[in-house]
Amino acid sequence: MHEPATLGYVLGQFKLNAVCLDCGRCVELDVPKLIEKYGEDIEVPRLAKIVKCSECGSPHGCGVDLGLLDYNNPKPN
Ligand SMILES: [Zn+2]
Numbered sequence: 001m002h003e004p005a006t007l008g009y010v011l012g013q014f015k016l017n018a019v020c021l022d023c024g025r026c027v028e029l030d031v032p033k034l035i036e037k038y039g040e041d042i043e044v045p046r047l048a049k050i051v052k053c054s055e056c057g058s059p060h061g062c063g064v065d066l067g068l069l070d071y072n073n074p075k076p077n
Pocket of ligand 1: 020021022023024025053054055056057058
């Protein structure tokens with residue numbers, strides 16, 4: 001059975017990008033912060049209805065996509 005990814009699964013492996021369905025604004029979500037708020041068992045698709053665009057406040061919500069963490073670009077030290 002294929003279950004939707006949860007925040008606990010995403011943490012440390014992926015990043016989450018939310019794209020506003022109305023204005024197209026794209027923001028990277030703060031996964032640890034979301035876990036603090038909603039718990040690590042919440043499913044990623046459910047976030048699409050929770051996350052609100054801070055730009056236009058669209059009532060239609062956002063599309064939430066998993067993104068790979070960028071290991072290829074380590075910060076110069
Ligand atoms: Zn928007």
